[in-house]
Amino acid sequence: MIVNEDTKQQQVKSMNSYLAPLVRDIPPSGIRKFFDLANGSKDIITLGVGEPDFTTPWHVREACVYSLERGVTAYTSNAGMIELREAISQYLYDGFHVGYDPQNQIIVTVGGSEAIDLALRALIVPGDEILIPEPCYVSYSPITSIGGGVPVGIETYAKDDFKLTAEALEAQITPNSKVLILCYPSNPTGATMTYEDWLPIAKVVEKHDLIVISDEIYAELTYNQKHVSFASIPGMMDRTILVSGFSKAFAMTGWRMGYVCAHPDIIAAMLKIHQYTVMCAPVMGQVAALEALKNGMEEKDRMVESYNQRRRLIVQGFHDIGLECHEPQGAFYAFPSIVSTGLSSDEFAQRLLLEAKVAAVPGTAFGAGGEGFLRCSYATSVAQLTEALDRMGEFLNKLKRES
Amino acid sequence: MKELTELKLKVLDLLNEDARRSPLLLATLIGVEEEAVKEAIAELEADHVIVKYAAVVNWSKIEEETVTALIEVQITPERGRGFEGIAERIYLYPQVKSVYLMSGAYDLLVEVEGRNLREVANFVSEKLSPIDSVLSTKTNFILKKYKQDGIIFEDREEDNRLMVSP
Numbered sequence: 001m002i003v004n005e006d007t008k009q010q011q012v013k014s015m016n017s018y019l020a021p022l023v024r025d026i027p028p029s030g031i032r033k034f035f036d037l038a039n040g041s042k043d044i045i046t047l048g049v050g051e052p053d054f055t056t057p058w059h060v061r062e063a064c065v066y067s068l069e070r071g072v073t074a075y076t077s078n079a080g081m082i083e084l085r086e087a088i089s090q091y092l093y094d095g096f097h098v099g100y101d102p103q104n105q106i107i108v109t110v111g112g113s114e115a116i117d118l119a120l121r122a123l124i125v126p127g128d129e130i131l132i133p134e135p136c137y138v139s140y141s142p143i144t145s146i147g148g149g150v151p152v153g154i155e156t157y158a159k160d161d162f163k164l165t166a167e168a169l170e171a172q173i174t175p176n177s178k179v180l181i182l183c184y185p186s187n188p189t190g191a192t193m194t195y196e197d198w199l200p201i202a203k204v205v206e207k208h209d210l211i212v213i214s215d216e217i218y219a220e221l222t223y224n225q226k227h228v229s230f231a232s233i234p235g236m237m238d239r240t241i242l243v244s245g246f247s248k249a250f251a252m253t254g255w256r257m258g259y260v261c262a263h264p265d266i267i268a269a270m271l272k273i274h275q276y277t278v279m280c281a282p283v284m285g286q287v288a289a290l291e292a293l294k295n296g297m298e299e300k301d302r303m304v305e306s307y308n309q310r311r312r313l314i315v316q317g318f319h320d321i322g323l324e325c326h327e328p329q330g331a332f333y334a335f336p337s338i339v340s341t342g343l344s345s346d347e348f349a350q351r352l353l354l355e356a357k358v359a360a361v362p363g364t365a366f367g368a369g370g371e372g373f374l375r376c377s378y379a380t381s382v383a384q385l386t387e388a389l390d391r392m393g394e395f396l397n398k399l400k401r402e403s
Numbered sequence: 404m405k406e407l408t409e410l411k412l413k414v415l416d417l418l419n420e421d422a423r424r425s426p427l428l429l430a431t432l433i434g435v436e437e438e439a440v441k442e443a444i445a446e447l448e449a450d451h452v453i454v455k456y457a458a459v460v461n462w463s464k465i466e467e468e469t470v471t472a473l474i475e476v477q478i479t480p481e482r483g484r485g486f487e488g489i490a491e492r493i494y495l496y497p498q499v500k501s502v503y504l505m506s507g508a509y510d511l512l513v514e515v516e517g518r519n520l521r522e523v524a525n526f527v528s529e530k531l532s533p534i535d536s537v538l539s540t541k542t543n544f545i546l547k548k549y550k551q552d553g554i555i556f557e558d559r560e561e562d563n564r565l566m567v568s569p
């Protein structure tokens with residue numbers, strides 16, 4: 001088809017005017033921009049991938065294939081197969097000491113992503129302020145805006161290992177504050193929160209009557225101490241909407257399996273949205289997720305151990321080439337500072353990609369406090385990591401020679 | 404059997420994945436001092452826990468075709484020595500790649516490699532079968548190797564992740 005450039009321009013313009021301003025005005029994702037840049041280039045080593053480098057364990061894939069052969073292809077109940085909800089309930093109780101009734105406190109969702117969307121939609125009244133510690137995962141703020149909420153960033157700092165502090169939280173609270181979104185272990189910083197770290201946060205939450213959406217999708221990926229669920233902090237159970245999923249812990253990103261747990265009243269509201277928008281999570285994924293929970297723990301532990309080895313490698317590597325990097329305690333990201341180079345995160349990431357053929361995501365893609373940092377995923381092979389570190393070392397030397 | 408320390412187990416696991424990893428790399432991955440890894444490796448070598456560092460080769464990739472057979476051997480054990488003496492008489496032949504004592508319908512499983520079928524057949528008829536205590540042999544030729552020592556030869560799984568994702 002031949003399209004005159006002028007009419008094309010005109011068309012885009014006029015079509016745009018049909019869009020809801022709330023959606024139209026969402027800024028393009030900083031990750032998307034980088035993706036386009038990286039995807040065109042050759043021989044790139046990428047530290048930009050936000051997902052495990054393991055293929056889903058074979059027993060999980062096989063369970064799904066077998067269920068397909070048996071013809072398990074129908075809708076499940078809206079909240080998900082009861083066997084799976086029971087398994088999730090047991091798993092959360094055993095692993096994180098939180099108790100949810102599989103009958104009315106758990107929904108199986110299309111990834112943790114849907115769970116975050118459901119939670120925000122169920123809670124936001126236009127004008128509500130949603131508190132979001134940053135740098136953070138990219139979806140919280142846009143989904144908040146689409147719902148008519150006002151995202152309020154709370155900056156966290158390298159000097160605190162990117163932990164949220166009660167003072168920083170308190171400083172952003174207004175009479176309109178309603179929801180606090182937590183994500184620990186954190187994408188992109190790898191920060192975690194201990195029981196002692198949580199206590200003062202819980203006090204503020206109580207004092208200002210906040211509801212918490214706790215995105216604990218990286219709960220299994222902690223390296224020096226076990227993950228502490230915010231819902232397990234005394235008094236926080238009913239205030240917390242716990243979001244998690246199978247993507248990261250069980251290497252199941254493409255399956256789109258997540259879940260959300262909360263007070264029955266909140267779950268009932270979320271279930272209304274869920275049933276009218278997606279009906280239920282895909283049954284094949286549910287079968288696979290059940291298999292992962294029943295028989296996947298050994299393999300999961302093996303993967304976590306492997307991430308831990310590579311975490312040590314990348315942190316040591318950054319120190320060796322002269323990049324300051326706090327020790328990430330969870331997830332599979334390192335978040336080194338590139339301030340010493342004098343470049344902005346965007347410039348650094350772009351030049352690193354073009355000149356050294358290493359892709360990583362500039363910290364600015366993750367909101368306030370991300371400037372001066374680079375998110376590097378270490379979910380890639382030891383050989384690739386070693387090569388990437390070599391290339392980065394050479395690139396840093398080159399920058400030094402230039403200045 | 405020896406009780407191995409946790410460090411030694413980790414070293415073995417990582418070397419089993421890639422035997423060319425340096426002590427420094429191993430130390431970083433495990434989170435210990437390089438000296439400790441060197442010491443562990445030295446002990447593992449001295450104790451013959453680590454027997455050898457060898458490459459896993461997919462010989463079918465190169466022109467020089469060889470044939471490999473797995474031979475099931477039934478034997479009468481020798482008084483006082485059981486199977487040891489006969490196993491040794493067999494495994495000392497350089498064309499024998501491995502020898503296992505088995506439970507079940509036969510006693511030894513012998514892996515033999517030769518340049519062609521005839522060479523392996525000759526080995527069986529001239530060397531293996533004539534051994535006094537060998538009662539019977541059954542030769543199975545390997546047609547194709549899919550996986551060996553935990554390594555898939557034609558791994559079709561590729562990294563199809565997006566270059567950059569949130």
Ligand SMILES: Cc1ncc(COP(=O)(O)O)c(C=O)c1O
Binds near residue numbers: 257
């Ligand atoms: C912090 C965080 N939350 C949620 C998600 C979404 O995961 P999924 O929808 O695959 O469960 C991701 C994925 O990158 C993430 O990093």
